[in-house]
Amino acid sequence: EAGVVQSPRYKIIEKKQPVAFWCNPISGHNTLYWYLQNLGQGPELLIRYENEEAVDDSQLPKDRFSAERLKGVDSTLKIQPAELGDSAVYLCASSLESNTEAFFGQGTRLTVV
Amino acid sequence: DAKTTQPPSMDCAEGRAANLPCNHSTISGNEYVYWYRQIHSQGPQYIIHGLKNNETNEMASLIITEDRKSSTLILPHATLRDTAVYYCIVRPRLAAGNKLTFGGGTRVLVKP
Numbered sequence: 001e002a003g004v005v006q007s008p009r010y011k012i013i014e015k016k017q018p019v020a021f022w023c024n025p026i027s028g029h030n031t032l033y034w035y036l037q038n039l040g041q042g043p044e045l046l047i048r049y050e051n052e053e054a055v056d057d058s059q060l061p062k063d064r065f066s067a068e069r070l071k072g073v074d075s076t077l078k079i080q081p082a083e084l085g086d087s088a089v090y091l092c093a094s095s096l097e098s099n100t101e102a103f104f105g106q107g108t109r110l111t112v113v
Numbered sequence: 114d115a116k117t118t119q120p121p122s123m124d125c126a127e128g129r130a131a132n133l134p135c136n137h138s139t140i141s142g143n144e145y146v147y148w149y150r151q152i153h154s155q156g157p158q159y160i161i162h163g164l165k166n167n168e169t170n171e172m173a174s175l176i177i178t179e180d181r182k183s184s185t186l187i188l189p190h191a192t193l194r195d196t197a198v199y200y201c202i203v204r205p206r207l208a209a210g211n212k213l214t215f216g217g218g219t220r221v222l223v224k225p
Binding site: 004041045091099101102103104105106 | 147154155156157158159162198200205206212213214215216217218
């Protein structure tokens with residue numbers, strides 16, 4: 001069975017440009033997470049979905065970040081406009097339910113220049 | 114969520130058991146102990162979790178002290194591929210407010 005799939009794997013953009021990341025969770029998983037991981041640190045939660053509803057987006061910088069999970073399956077995370085400080089790895093994870101173990105994708109490494 | 118404390122790094126010898134400690138002295142009765150690891154350039158990987166009983170699976174064993182204030186992850190026969198950052202996480206049992214809060218983890222280097 002395929003795991004969590006993220007694309008692209010790497011992305012380099014100039015500051016002030018928009019960027020989008022895509023995540024396909026494990027089939028049947030209702031809960032989807034987006035995490036941000038800065039170099040040398042542990043991942044930090046940006047947003048959590050239960051099906052198509054964002055139930056925890058308190059850490060998402062809403063002035064430039066947005067996310068959606070249409071039909072409760074795939075999800076996209078967008079940054080517009082990107083800033084130099086947004087350079088990081090963006091991880092997507094999914095779990096069957098919100099209180100079961102989460103499975104992570106390989107992440108998208110974003111570099112803003 | 115309860116906070117966890119882990120040593121920042123440790124080395125272990127290939128083929129030997131690796132014992133990774135974690136302190137979680139403020140853990141409450143409805144919180145699980147989860148362990149994840151992150152190999153370089155990959156996403157975190159679930160290892161094991163437990164509430165109060167010791168647990169074992171194909172990857173590792175989890176030993177939780179009787180007072181639940183600390184735990185130890187045991188990799189029985191460490192291999193070079195076990196080199197990774199290991200995260201100990203305390204997570205609420207119930208769905209409400211349920212999320213994985215990662216700390217700094219322990220950077221484990223398995224040496225030949």
